Amino acid sequence: MRGTTIDSTTPLTAADRCDRCGAQAYVRVVLPVGELLFCAHHAREHAPKFAAVATHVQDETDRLLAEHGAGAGAAR
Numbered sequence: 001m002r003g004t005t006i007d008s009t010t011p012l013t014a015a016d017r018c019d020r021c022g023a024q025a026y027v028r029v030v031l032p033v034g035e036l037l038f039c040a041h042h043a044r045e046h047a048p049k050f051a052a053v054a055t056h057v058q059d060e061t062d063r064l065l066a067e068h069g070a071g072a073g074a075a076r
């Protein structure tokens with residue numbers, strides 16, 4: 001479901017970039033020492049590591065599908 005209210009964090013924008021590969025970030029991981037941004041790919045890859053230490057995970061990967069469609073790259 002979309003339209004989830006987020007209180008303490010702002011929505012991710014096109015200016016937010018994955019800390020690993022520089023692609024657009026769709027997941028923000030808040031840690032006690034700061035925060036990390038990941039694209040959908042790296043969020044999935046690193047989820048087991050940050051899940052144990054994150055204080056909050058803002059997952060906007062559903063927006064990735066909404067913006068690019070389930071068949072991303074398909075001609076429009």
Ligand SMILES: [Zn+2]
Pocket residue numbers: 018019020021022023038039040041042043
């Ligand atoms: Zn990435």
